[in-house]
Amino acid sequence: MCVAVPALIVSIEGQEAEVDLAGVRRRIGLQLVPEANVGDYVLVHAGFAINVLDPDEAEATLKLFAELDAMSGAEEGEAPS
Amino acid sequence: MRYVDEFRDPARARALLQRIHDRARRPVQLMEFCGTHTHAMFRHGIRQLLPPSITMLSGPGCPVCVTSAADLDRAIALASLPGVTLATFGDMLRVPGSRGSLQTARAAGADVRVIYSSLDALEIARREPAQTVVLLGVGFETTAPTMAAALLQAEKEGLENLRLYSLHKLTPPAMAAILRSGEVALDGILAPGHVSAIIGSSAWEFVARDFALPCTVAGFEPLDTLQGIADLVEQCEAGIAQVHNTYGRGVRAAGNPAAQALLAKVFEVSEAEWRGLGRVPASGLALCGRFRRFDATPLLEGHSLEPAEAREPAGCRCGEVLRGVLDPTRCPLFGRVCTPDQPVGPCMVSSEGSCAAHYRYGEAR
Numbered sequence: 001m002c003v004a005v006p007a008l009i010v011s012i013e014g015q016e017a018e019v020d021l022a023g024v025r026r027r028i029g030l031q032l033v034p035e036a037n038v039g040d041y042v043l044v045h046a047g048f049a050i051n052v053l054d055p056d057e058a059e060a061t062l063k064l065f066a067e068l069d070a071m072s073g074a075e076e077g078e079a080p081s
Numbered sequence: 082m083r084y085v086d087e088f089r090d091p092a093r094a095r096a097l098l099q100r101i102h103d104r105a106r107r108p109v110q111l112m113e114f115c116g117t118h119t120h121a122m123f124r125h126g127i128r129q130l131l132p133p134s135i136t137m138l139s140g141p142g143c144p145v146c147v148t149s150a151a152d153l154d155r156a157i158a159l160a161s162l163p164g165v166t167l168a169t170f171g172d173m174l175r176v177p178g179s180r181g182s183l184q185t186a187r188a189a190g191a192d193v194r195v196i197y198s199s200l201d202a203l204e205i206a207r208r209e210p211a212q213t214v215v216l217l218g219v220g221f222e223t224t225a226p227t228m229a230a231a232l233l234q235a236e237k238e239g240l241e242n243l244r245l246y247s248l249h250k251l252t253p254p255a256m257a258a259i260l261r262s263g264e265v266a267l268d269g270i271l272a273p274g275h276v277s278a279i280i281g282s283s284a285w286e287f288v289a290r291d292f293a294l295p296c297t298v299a300g301f302e303p304l305d306t307l308q309g310i311a312d313l314v315e316q317c318e319a320g321i322a323q324v325h326n327t328y329g330r331g332v333r334a335a336g337n338p339a340a341q342a343l344l345a346k347v348f349e350v351s352e353a354e355w356r357g358l359g360r361v362p363a364s365g366l367a368l369c370g371r372f373r374r375f376d377a378t379p380l381l382e383g384h385s386l387e388p389a390e391a392r393e394p395a396g397c398r399c400g401e402v403l404r405g406v407l408d409p410t411r412c413p414l415f416g417r418v419c420t421p422d423q424p425v426g427p428c429m430v431s432s433e434g435s436c437a438a439h440y441r442y443g444e445a446r
């Protein structure tokens with residue numbers, strides 16, 4: 001029930017936003033993220049944005065994964081689907 | 082950056098798995114608090130690919146599952162009142178109370194409607210002013226602020242016919258209750274990402290401080306979950322017990338201040354009854370201050386429930402499953418009497434219940 005999915009804010013009108021959620025347009029509440037702007041990605045849960053995703057943190061995490069990958073050589077183990 | 086595919090890359094997943102296999106030297110038991118983690122791990126095949134030395138136990142992090150039969154009985158009683166429309170998330174429909182479910186109540190004439198968001202309940206209340214619309218407030222810290230936002234909006238619009246039946250629950254007190262009981266030996270906790278988006282990773286400090294266990298906040302994509310598990314394994318091997326946040330893009334140490342302010346405005350902390358854990362002090366949310374007038378509980382006054390005590394479904398061992406004590410496949414009813422099509426208990430009903438996860442994806446099917 002705590003599923004939340006990333007969505008891109010396309011437009012904002014008062015406390016509502018239109019988001020692009022994997023290609024689908026949805027209207028969501030922005031009451032929990034007053035700082036959100038058009039162009040931000042937010043986590044959407046039960047019709048509301050619950051947080052603005054932080055692009056710098058995301059990049060840092062991906063960079064860490066890339067380093068691990070380079071280190072491991074990764075020829076063993078199977079890929080999860 | 083689209084925040085999805087990047088965190089599903091199979092080559093990166095292989096590297097993380099390899100790291101877990103390399104580091105995991107001694108057997109560890111980890112608990113994933115959150116049902117969303119349980120499902121994500123099964124669905125992406127992660128659980129099946131972990132080294133045998135790592136045991137993942139599912140915790141009580143399924144809001145539907147931990148709703149007690151007594152609370153559900155009251156929700157059904159509310160739905161059955163004349164002039165009441167009960168608005169609920171779909172997962173709650175088939176959960177068994179003592180004498181049936183919301184679904185059977187609906188078949189018997191109760192007005193039960195499935196909503197996707199608390200805002201849908203507002204819309205029903207606006208369109209049908211003669212109905213009393215009761216919003217069934219089920220969910221953890223992730224969901225409760227969305228209910229608070231709806232009440233604030235109802236107040237602003239002067240909507241008089243909306244009520245909330247708050248069964249909201251707080252996750253750290255439940256985690257603490259499990260750890261304090263010592264019923265199951267744990268070496269680390271995989272903390273829930275989206276609950277933590279609201280309450281902050283710092284809300285889990287007590288796990289390290291009071292119980293000397295590592296605790297890692299993780300997201301739900303395959304790489305996120307693997308990274309969380311890798312971090313826990315590394316903490317275990319290094320003999321450290323700290324709170325780490327591996328979901329930096331979605332979770333800050335202090336959480337979401339706007340959502341917390343909204344919760345504090347509308348709710349006060351109260352005792353709550355958890356299926357499996359019983360009554361846990363300071364683990365629930367009740368309406369407070371001027372928002373008490375939205376409370377649905379008084380609607381039941383004078384409409385006494387049938388006198389029978391609330392009962393759990395016969396033979397169902399969800400309570401033990403929710404405490405991580407019993408593997409779902411060890412329940413004598415699992416897969417024989419109890420299946421997702423014919424569920425006996427809530428852990429098989431809910432799409433996030435661990436019985437459902439084991440049945441759908443598990444090896445013991």
Ligand code: SF4
Nearest residue numbers: 398399412419426436
């Ligand atoms: S398998 Fe069914 S009966 Fe057994 S604990 Fe799970 S939900 Fe309850």
